[in-house]
Amino acid sequence: MALDLSRWLPPVLLPPVLLLAAWEVLGRFDLVASGALPALSEILIRLWVDRADYPAHVTATLLASGAGFVIGNLLAVLAGLVFVMSPVAERLSRGVNIAIFALPPIAIAPILTLTLEGMTPRIVLAALGVYFVTMQATVTGLTQYDTRAADVVRAYGGGRGAVLRLVRLRGAVPAILSGFRVAAPNAVLGAILAEFGGGGRFGLGAYLLGSLGRGEPDRLWGIGLVATIIAGLSYAVFALISRRMLGASISLSLNPAAAPQVPMGAASPLLGLGAILMPFAVWWALLWAMQVPDMLGKTPWAVVDYLFLADTAPAARAKLLAALAETLPITLAGMAAGLAFAFALAVAGRLTPAFTRAFLPIALVTQTMPLVALTPLLVLLLGRGTAVTLWITISVTFFPAYVMIAQGIAQVPRAALELPRAYGATGWRELRLVTLPASLPWLFAAVKLTAPRALLGVMIAEWLATGRGLGNLLNQSRGYLDFGMIWTVAAVSVILSVALYLVAQGIERTVLRRMGMIRQN
Amino acid sequence: MTAPAGIVLSGLTKTFHGRGKSVTALRDVSLICPPGSFTALIGPSGCGKSTVLRASLGLEPLDAGKVEIGGQAPERATAAGITGVAFQDAGLLPWRSVTRNIALPLEVLGRDVGPAAGRIRDLIALVGLTGYGDALPGELSGGMRQRVAIARALVSEPRVLFLDEPFGALDQILRRQMNIELQRIWAETGVTTLLVTHGIDEAVFLADRVAVMQAEPGRIVDVVDIDLPRPRETALFSAPHFHELCDRIAGVLHGA
Ligand SMILES: Nc1ncnc2c1ncn2[C@@H]1O[C@H](COP(=O)(O)OP(=O)(O)OP(=O)(O)O)[C@@H](O)[C@H]1O
């Protein structure tokens, strides 16, 4: 059967087509979880039946994620430029940057919808989803310029500005575009999350929320499909643009300024302290500037009070600790699994490019699927146990990790790749000698990237499916209007996420330094 | 072109502190290249030749010593557009065509690129790349990229020219051809030239004087005057006196 098909189809299309066929058969005969997986045709028919509902929801989601995407990216590129030019600014903002990067959107969605109005929470969450990815891509792109080309500019009296303008900016374009590419589905995810967590009538998230209780798998799948298509298209658009722009202008050989590293300079203890305090100052300042009433908006001090000083503090602490004990282990397990899967796949792709070409489209489709839309579907399929949490976590860590590592491996310069080959090295050996060491910085970047995502995946699963852990605590507190707990869970999950990130970073530093990949001074 | 400018290097000293190991790339390197002269710098790999060149352009902070180009500090000389340079690695911008790569120094110096179009075309022809003006560096061979770098070094009509193994990736025939071209340009423009090379024959063929370096610490151990008449032609490569000079330099190089 497969052999016959391959005569009609290009090999790239074969796996997806087989997959779709299997899906159709499984769905038609209600073979999976007694009908939880409808056939593709059933989903499409339901989409057609519901067609009048979609335009308003899709428009709302597109508007929010589009606005957030533009605003977030604009800020991100500007911030990246500032950080590259001024190490002090970078150092001071590091705490805020990491917090923005690490914060699980779901943890602050309730806060945003409580304190902001209309479309604003959605736009803010979408912008937050894109900011860090693009900011770091910008910094990386601007930092790993070709020093030899920069020397030429400097040899004609060009200063920092000229090097930036003539060498670094244009050289950063591919990195920035790849940032946009990864960020685009994030914007959609952020907007839908805010819609989901914040009420409002329109938006795919709101539609999903309204359809959850009805036990109509085909509609849930339809919404998930539309959300995925939007997110996937947003990714594809930027993938296409970067392919167009890159063309023959890929770098010629190894450039010595490589290694994706935020500049290390100016690391005085005072700046470090400033960096730690800054997120809290921003938190405080935003509450103050927006005149949020005390009852709704809790300052950092109010959270400390809630957790340690007030009469109810012991009870609150006990609830929080119990939730943490449920959330943390599965986060680590999911992260390790997602990362291992991404790494294995990226490596396999290096050895057998045909495999990547066949697998990547499927991976991309499943991975651009916005989590909130994915979760109810996975619940239908896997039930409400630990398995669903694990799978969601794996899927949410896998995508960014894979893109990052595969990109790292792809960036190994032609000359370096060909050298071991020239001495007859086989695939594995070449991998060990060149590909792995060269992609190691990217692997660690992926670890840092996935740590907070793993927490996000777990919390979403807990909120929507399993009714345990931090995610559930947040959802419950929302129901009880327990504002102290809402802010506490938000703060704790951000801090936890940052802690995971910092641990990953610590390991990265140690290993890279041992390997001599971090430049001295 | 205005009068050529000389290069004065006095007491250049530079130590690189690497991981667990320090390398004295330069110790007390002094060299005077009079205006209009052609000096070759030769020495074993890793002895510090490129470092001398980078320091001459003010690109390498020195532990001690002083550089003057046309009586100016290197930063001022380069910004004034007096110098031209081709590094060992071409360092082309991969997104710029050959033509636009060659124009880069003009842009950095804030000069108009438009009026130089004809000149750039001539330079492309000079380095034998006619028809490749719109090609991107990724589409060129290593030797072709090096030639782009040479054209780029000449585009600003420099009075002082620094060349770091510019012909390293070229075949012998092309190399000889480029040597002849370089000699012609040097004779026509009188540009003061400092050429780093691995080829003893190339150094002797082109230079008025050959400075020989040794490694660890990087230093100049001898300066050999080349008293061969000009213009020099390919026949010279088989002349006995030419070989005498080559042997003498090889002797210094190999510590005889
Ligand atoms: N940025 C740097 N950091 C550390 N060490 C350096 C650096 N640049 C050069 N060196 C060291 O200084 C010494 C001289 O280097 P340089 O590039 O000047 O040699 P070279 O004579 O040009 O060699 P080659 O003929 O191979 O080009 C070498 O030992 C090299 O390892």
Ligand SMILES: [Mg+2]
């Ligand atoms: Mg050198």
